[in-house]
Every structure is written in C-alpha cells, then in structure tokens.
Amino acid sequence: MLFGPQVPVAPTRPENVDGLLESILNPPAPLEPAPSERKKKKKRKEASRKSLDDKNAPSRSKRERVKKKSPSLPVPELPEVPKDMTCMYPSVWKMLKYRRKMTAGSLHKPVCVTGVDGFLAAWIVAELLLRGYKVRGTVQNTRDDVSKLYDLPHAKKNLTIVETSLLTAQSCDLAVEGCDFVIHTGTPTSCSVRDPFSELNEPGVYSISSRVHCIVPMMNNFITACIRAKVKRVVLTSSVAAMADHVDLSSSIDENAWNSTSSLERNPHFLSLKLAEEAAWQLVKNESMQLISVNPGTLVGPSLCNDKIPPGTQVIYDLIVGQYSALVDFNYAFIDVRDCAMAHVLLLENPDATHRYICVNRTVWMKEIVQILSKNGYSGRNLPYQVELPGWVAMLPSYGIQLGQVGVSLYSDDPHREADSPYSNSRLLDILHFNNIQGFREVKTTILDAASDLLKWKLLKPWDEDHVDFKCQCCNAPFTALRRRHHCRECGKLVCGDCSVSRAIVEGFEDAKQRFCDNCVQKSVPESLLRLQQATDQVHQRKAVIVLESLMENQNNHDLLARSNGIPILLQALHCPDDL
Structure with missing residues (x-):
C-alpha cells in the first residue's frame, strides 16, 4: 500500500516499437539456404522429374540403365623438358646397347x-x-x-x-x-x-x-x-x-x-x-x-x-x-x-x-x-x-x-x-x-x-673302346695274346673270336657281311621271324630274310631257328611271289 499523495504517471512507450511496426508492414526477404542444402534440393527436383519421365518412357534393358562413369578430372600436363642430345657421341650410345627390342608381331598371328x-x-x-x-x-x-x-x-x-x-x-x-x-x-x-x-x-x-x-x-x-x-x-x-x-x-x-x-x-x-x-x-x-x-x-x-x-x-x-x-x-x-x-x-x-x-x-x-x-x-x-x-x-x-x-x-x-x-x-x-x-x-x-x-638315329652302331673291357662280354674269358678282342658290328661290344663266329648283313655295313656275337644272334633270329610274320612292310621283310639267310650259314644257328619254329616261316618267305 502506498502512502502519500498519488501522482499520475504517463504511460511509457515500449522500446523498438518503430522497428517492430516496420518489420510487420514490410517483411524482409527470405534468407538464401546454404550451398549444401541447395544441391540437395536440386537433386530432389531432378529425381522427381526423372521419375516422371521414366513412367512415360518405354521400358529399357538392364544394360541401358547402367550408369556411366563420371569422367575423371584432367591431369595438368607437366612442361616438357628439352632433351640434351649433345651429352654423348652416337658411337658411344651405340656401344651402350640402348636399343629397341620388338616382338615379331602379335602372338595371335602365325x-x-x-x-x-x-x-x-x-x-x-x-x-x-x-x-x-x-x-x-x-x-x-x-x-x-x-x-x-x-x-x-x-x-x-x-x-x-x-x-x-x-x-x-x-x-x-x-x-x-x-x-x-x-x-x-x-x-x-x-x-x-x-x-x-x-x-x-x-x-x-x-x-x-x-x-x-x-x-x-x-x-x-x-x-x-x-x-x-x-x-x-x-x-x-x-x-x-x-x-x-x-x-x-x-x-x-x-x-x-x-x-x-x-x-x-x-x-x-x-x-x-x-x-x-x-x-x-x-x-x-x-x-x-x-x-x-x-x-x-x-x-x-x-x-x-x-x-x-x-x-x-x-x-x-x-x-x-x-x-x-x-x-x-x-x-x-x-x-x-x-x-x-x-x-x-x-x-x-x-x-x-x-x-x-x-x-x-x-x-x-x-x-x-x-x-x-x-x-x-x-x-x-x-x-x-x-x-x-x-x-x-x-x-x-x-x-x-x-x-x-x-x-x-x-x-x-x-x-x-x-x-x-x-x-x-x-x-x-x-x-x-x-x-x-x-x-x-x-x-x-x-x-x-x-x-x-x-x-x-641308328645311323651308326655303338662301339666300345678297346680299353673299356679286358674280357669277353659273352663268355667272360680274359683277352690274351692268343685270344684277341673283336667288336660285334651289331652291339659294338668286345668279344672273343669263338663267340663271334656268325656273319650277317648289318645296317651301315651293306658292302659285306659283318661279325655277329652270339648274344646278338639270340636276339636277331626271333626278331627277324616276327618281322616276317607281321608282313606289313616289304622292305623290312626283305631285310629280315637277308639277315636270316646269312645267319644260317653258321650251322650252330640251325638249332635256334628250329626251336623258334622259324623253318616254315623262312621257307614261305623265300618262295613268296612278291620277290622278297
């Protein structure tokens, strides 16, 4: 409660009333959004426009709907440095072998x-x-x-x-x-x-x-x-x-x-x-x-x-x-x-x-x-x-x-x-x-x-050196001044005279009959008979007949031919009308 005389006070005006009225009568222009918000808004508009176009456009294949890659930014070119060709003589450069090497065309072309x-x-x-x-x-x-x-x-x-x-x-x-x-x-x-x-x-x-x-x-x-x-x-x-x-x-x-x-x-x-x-x-x-x-x-x-x-x-x-x-x-x-x-x-x-x-x-x-x-x-x-x-x-x-x-x-x-x-x-x-x-x-x-x-390629027959063996490869008898060493013209091994009595025509020595060891005779007779029985190539048949005929000159080989049932095969080949 107030005591004393009451003096009337004039009403006070609020501060900034003029600015407030001006803002109501003339509102300010809206503020521009930030750049990031501007981009988002633009993208939303483009997406909505694109969706409308896609609805009206005909259907496209999946390959056509694949987005293209955005082009890469250009790389600034460096200034070209002039080449110094006077630093070395051409002859020295040639000796250093700095040369090109090429491949003979594409590997896909023959x-x-x-x-x-x-x-x-x-x-x-x-x-x-x-x-x-x-x-x-x-x-x-x-x-x-x-x-x-x-x-x-x-x-x-x-x-x-x-x-x-x-x-x-x-x-x-x-x-x-x-x-x-x-x-x-x-x-x-x-x-x-x-x-x-x-x-x-x-x-x-x-x-x-x-x-x-x-x-x-x-x-x-x-x-x-x-x-x-x-x-x-x-x-x-x-x-x-x-x-x-x-x-x-x-x-x-x-x-x-x-x-x-x-x-x-x-x-x-x-x-x-x-x-x-x-x-x-x-x-x-x-x-x-x-x-x-x-x-x-x-x-x-x-x-x-x-x-x-x-x-x-x-x-x-x-x-x-x-x-x-x-x-x-x-x-x-x-x-x-x-x-x-x-x-x-x-x-x-x-x-x-x-x-x-x-x-x-x-x-x-x-x-x-x-x-x-x-x-x-x-x-x-x-x-x-x-x-x-x-x-x-x-x-x-x-x-x-x-x-x-x-x-x-x-x-x-x-x-x-x-x-x-x-x-x-x-x-x-x-x-x-x-x-x-x-x-x-x-x-x-x-x-x-x-x-x-x-x-x-069997154009040459093998040949053992004289100093390799000091005994016969067939009978194991040592070589002496009376038992001399000989070479078999088929296998090339060193044998004595008693083990190389047979003679035959050997490839590479067609001019005369050559020395055959007993081991080669044991192999040659069955192989020659088999070649005659197969009867596929007349040239090989003719060679087989020649080998068998020459080997039969040694009577010790007759028993081997008989035990191999080769007598009728050889007789048939000798009387063959194809002139073996």
Whole structure:
C-alpha cells in the first residue's frame, strides 16, 4: 500500500516499437539456404522429374540403365623438358646397347616358316614355339614324316603344317596369308644346296639343271606372294656360297661380297644360290617390306626331324666309318645348326636388323675334327690315319666329293693367321651380344653332338673302346695274346673270336657281311621271324630274310631257328611271289 499523495504517471512507450511496426508492414526477404542444402534440393527436383519421365518412357534393358562413369578430372600436363642430345657421341650410345627390342608381331598371328621338314627349319620352328609364337610351316609333300615336330613343346597347340608348292603362285599366297613375318628356308634346302650323295643315287631327280632352272622362279613366286600379303619382314636363308666361290687365308669376305666366279661349268649350285638371293633383293628394292638374309656356312649338329644325314654332318659320318684313309687339308666354315636357327629368330625380332648377316663360327680343319673324335670315345672307329697327304690327293674320287660343298675349302692351316675365318661375323655377333648371348657354341660340342645324333638315329652302331673291357662280354674269358678282342658290328661290344663266329648283313655295313656275337644272334633270329610274320612292310621283310639267310650259314644257328619254329616261316618267305 502506498502512502502519500498519488501522482499520475504517463504511460511509457515500449522500446523498438518503430522497428517492430516496420518489420510487420514490410517483411524482409527470405534468407538464401546454404550451398549444401541447395544441391540437395536440386537433386530432389531432378529425381522427381526423372521419375516422371521414366513412367512415360518405354521400358529399357538392364544394360541401358547402367550408369556411366563420371569422367575423371584432367591431369595438368607437366612442361616438357628439352632433351640434351649433345651429352654423348652416337658411337658411344651405340656401344651402350640402348636399343629397341620388338616382338615379331602379335602372338595371335602365325609366323610362316617354309620347308619345316628341313635340317635348319626344324630348329627354327622349335625356337619359335619356345618363345610362344604360333607357327605355320610348309612342306612340299604332306606324306613326309613330320611327326617329330608335333612332339616339340607347345607344338600341338601352336603349330600348323600345310602343303605348299613354291612353283605355284596361288600356293605361295595361301602359305603367307595373314602373316606379318616370314622365315624362308625352303628354296635353298630343296633346290640349291648340293647333295652329291642323292645325285649319285638318283641323278634324274637331283640334277644340276633341275636346281638352276627351278630356284629363281620359286624365289620370285614366294617373295612376290609376301609382297601381295603385306608381309612386314622376311628373313631369307641364303649361303656363304652366294658371297664367294672359294676362299683362302688371304680372303676377307663381308656382307657386301657377291660371288662373281661360279658358273654353269664351275660350281653351278653356288651360282643358283647367288641367283636366288639376287632375285629376292631385286623384288623388294622398291617395296616397303623388309628383307634380311642369313648366309650360313657348313651346317653341322643334331637333326631334329628325320634320320637323313645333312651334308655337313655327312663329313663326320664319313670320318667315323672310314671313308678316308688319311688326312687332307680340307677345312670347313663351321656353324652349329642351333646357333643358326637362333640367329634367324633374333634377326626377326630386332627392328634394327638390315641387309645381310654372315653366320659362321670359325674355320675348322679335318685334322681337328679327327682329333676331337679320337679323344672322345671314337678312337676304335675307322678314323683316318694322322698322316697329311698332298693337296692333289683331294682330286681323287674318294676325296673329291667334298669339294664343291658349301663352306668347304682346300688350303693348309697357318698358326699365325690373323682371323679365325675368312668370313666376317661381327654384325651377327653384335646381335647376339645385345640379347645377352656370349657367342657361338664350341666346335667340340657341335662335333660330339652330331656324332651322338648319328647313334640316336641308328645311323651308326655303338662301339666300345678297346680299353673299356679286358674280357669277353659273352663268355667272360680274359683277352690274351692268343685270344684277341673283336667288336660285334651289331652291339659294338668286345668279344672273343669263338663267340663271334656268325656273319650277317648289318645296317651301315651293306658292302659285306659283318661279325655277329652270339648274344646278338639270340636276339636277331626271333626278331627277324616276327618281322616276317607281321608282313606289313616289304622292305623290312626283305631285310629280315637277308639277315636270316646269312645267319644260317653258321650251322650252330640251325638249332635256334628250329626251336623258334622259324623253318616254315623262312621257307614261305623265300618262295613268296612278291620277290622278297
């Protein structure tokens, strides 16, 4: 309760009344939402619009409804730094081996290799298959035995063999169709490399005129087919015979050399090799296709495909079986066939490879070959005596067959010669070193592998060394001055004379009947009778009859034939009208 007089007070006005009235009469504009809220609102509108469009639009497949990935943000480019090419001389850069290495086209496209049933081409196919390539091989006749090629690693999946006649242009087109890379070995193998042993046996088939008149058309057909098929690169197998007719210690042959001496009268097979390579270079002169030629010497080594003796390995075979009685100054431009095959593949892959490459390891004399064989298990064979005959002896028929072979020369050795061979192989060694290959195989390895291959194909019979056994392998009687050691020509074991009375015709010694030990007789009679009973191949039947007839000259073998019930079988074969 208030005491005293009551004084009236004027009513007070609330604060901010003017601002409040102004805000009611003129409301402020709404505040803008935050950026994140703006995006969400926009997305909701787009989603609602899209749902309405999807309802009106026709149904789409699942693949069409998959959202596309948003493009990645561009990466800012760095400023290009100018290259300093003056820091090193080109020759030094070349020595450092900073070079490109390419693969021969796509692994899905096949590499065509001609003449895959040949000595060299079979090893090329093996190397390509190991590197993962698909290979299309050609042969002149599909009836030839090429089953060994299908036993190579990856061959069943990546190897195809077709029949191709190089004398037919259409056949060449089918061989190289769809191929970017080709290795052509077929022409030299089939026509130009001299095979005097075949010429001697079948002169009508393997004649000089047939080679010279066929080789140039075959080369023209095949190289032209490669040009039509847009092939990028062809590696051609030629020979050192296309570079020189003959060499001596003063000769120096490089990749620019051409044979200007051979003619139809003098080494016509060398002339055919030169004409074939010249024709190939003329055809690609104005074309974009790259051509590389490999010029090997005497190819020696194991055979991969068949049991035919190559011309180079024939030299080793002749020395082992006693074809030569003494030494002559023959020398050979040796190269291992496996090294030559590797060179073909490396040149196919190297983009910097151009022109011609000499593929020769070094010169090897006949004397060195005989010494290697005699020190490594072949001393008991009929090797030549270590006596050097004068040069005119090489003109005799028994030696003259070697003259004219590819890579064979006749001149004496000089211990102070400057080079290992008259043929320069520096360009090819540069390719090998670039691929971390130190060089070619040792000559000793090549010779021994070739000799072992002759044993594997049963072209040579095994032969024990005289110092291996000191007693007979049949009766175990020790050898003495009266009981001399002999070799069985079938198994090669050391036996005494009493245990090797039988004589028979042995493969590899068809000129006369050879010594058979009693153990081989016990095996040969049942095997020959079984071969006669099977009656599948007349050639094998004829051989079986000849073996049995010669073994029956020893009366001790009659009982074995009777106990094997072989008398009626042998009589029936002898009176067979098929002239066994």
